[in-house]
Amino acid sequence: MVVNRHGIDATIYELEASATARHQGSVLDMHEESGQLALRKAGLFEAFRKIVIPSGDEMRLLDKSGTVRWQDSGNGTRPEVDRGALRDILLQSLPANCIHWGSKVTRVVKLEGGRHVYWLECPVTCPHC
Numbered sequence: 001m002v003v004n005r006h007g008i009d010a011t012i013y014e015l016e017a018s019a020t021a022r023h024q025g026s027v028l029d030m031h032e033e034s035g036q037l038a039l040r041k042a043g044l045f046e047a048f049r050k051i052v053i054p055s056g057d058e059m060r061l062l063d064k065s066g067t068v069r070w071q072d073s074g075n076g077t078r079p080e081v082d083r084g085a086l087r088d089i090l091l092q093s094l095p096a097n098c099i100h101w102g103s104k105v106t107r108v109v110k111l112e113g114g115r116h117v118y119w120l121e122c123p124v125t126c127p128h129c
């Protein structure tokens with residue numbers, strides 16, 4: 001997302017067969033210095049704010065009887081989001097057809113000048129190959 005936003009045409013080769021091939025799992029906490037910073041650089045911070053789970057960073061420790069022994073109401077600096085909702089934002093921000101689903105990178109070799117050459121295994125049905 002970040003390189004595309006800066007005018008560099010990039011292609012993503014993704015092993016998974018499609019955007020819906022796998023459930024993305026539960027929630028993710030997004031830290032200011034890493035995940036949130038990346039979203040800011042990708043111009044997606046406002047979209048991210050809309051999917052933040054209110055009080056998602058609140059924590060409670062309960063004993064065996066269910067009595068709350070420790071509680072932290074969170075401070076909003078590392079809010080929780082649903083992984084699927086976050087991935088939707090990221091995928092929607094990309095240009096059409098820049099992801100080659102079901103493409104396995106099998107080998108990467110570093111060249112001079114920061115360039116790389118790579119080998120791919122693509123599905124027979126790959127519309128790009």
Ligand SMILES: Cc1cc2nc3c(=O)[nH]c(=O)nc-3n(C[C@H](O)[C@H](O)[C@H](O)COP(=O)(O)OP(=O)(O)OC[C@H]3O[C@@H](n4cnc5c(N)ncnc54)[C@H](O)[C@@H]3O)c2cc1C
Nearest residue numbers: 013014015016027028029030031034035103104105106107
């Ligand atoms: C249980 C758990 C909880 C976590 N909770 C948090 C959290 O709350 N907050 C947080 O910030 N981090 C959390 N993390 C860490 C976070 O998930 C990882 O740091 C992050 O996903 C790493 O991103 P990545 O893009 O490097 O790798 P990945 O997310 O693993 O992405 C790699 C991608 O490459 C694809 N791929 C793999 N091999 C190939 C190949 N040969 N060819 C083509 N494509 C390929 C895979 O299909 C995958 O889509 C958690 C991790 C785990 C396991």
